[in-house]
Amino acid sequence: MDKRKMKISSLKSVKPIHSFLLTSLVLVFIWSAYKPYQLGTWFLEVTPVVLGAFIIIYTYNKFRLTTPVYLLLCLGAIIVLIGGHYTYGKVPLFNWLKDSFYLGRNYYDRFGHFINGFVWALTLREILLRISSFQKGNCL
Template structure:
């Protein structure tokens, strides 16, 4: 295994264990960590058959770590972002907003790599359109999932949705996911293309 990939894996697993130690709510922790854990298992199972670039694994590691922190404290109560809210007189804790930005960037670059490697698609506007659509579809799906949790009045639904009194919370989340997707495509695509060219020469 690539040393960087192993380092990412060990760090993520350590963060998952840390997040499970006296979280704010074990139910909330399970709701937040379960999909991340499923994703991590999928990456481990498919590692030898479909090894992604270090760029993608790095982005995925950041997403998993962000989710572990949010699962431990609750996405609306991460201490540092509470301090930012109080110090700069912000209206809300923005930890979850940053998380949606990271999610957009991560999903976009992973989807781009998979399409380039597993389909006949080449870099260009068509690929960009597909990748952005995939990123927005995932953002929308997550917001629908949050709405379903709230509509069913499941335990901890208010904390899970994390609107913090913002009527436009879902729209902001999707918008920031889109911003993350666009910025990732603009700034990281050249590095990803070079990594894929290097892989093809091996």
């Protein structure tokens, strides 16, 4: 099979939900890049998301993760993109929560760290289950 046919057949194997997640991520990235609060901060916050997206796209046919993990990775990336656009301390929804509940600060950074920690834990669990001798459900 020539290379062109291989590329076409590999594109056909992309699940529609995965295409939707990638499209959503690209749209949020474009929004995030449009007039961010601080361009330098935005660049530093968004760079890992861009690198991670390229790694996931590159390895998609060789090491495909499950749809729930892709969904969580997209959610975590969107949270980072929103935080990068406004800077974490100025996200409007969390400013509203701060004012409504008389909180001392905007807690978007804690929310983002919690969600991304959860995302990374589940992603690494899936990778370890597939590449190591760990068995699902077995403890040490």
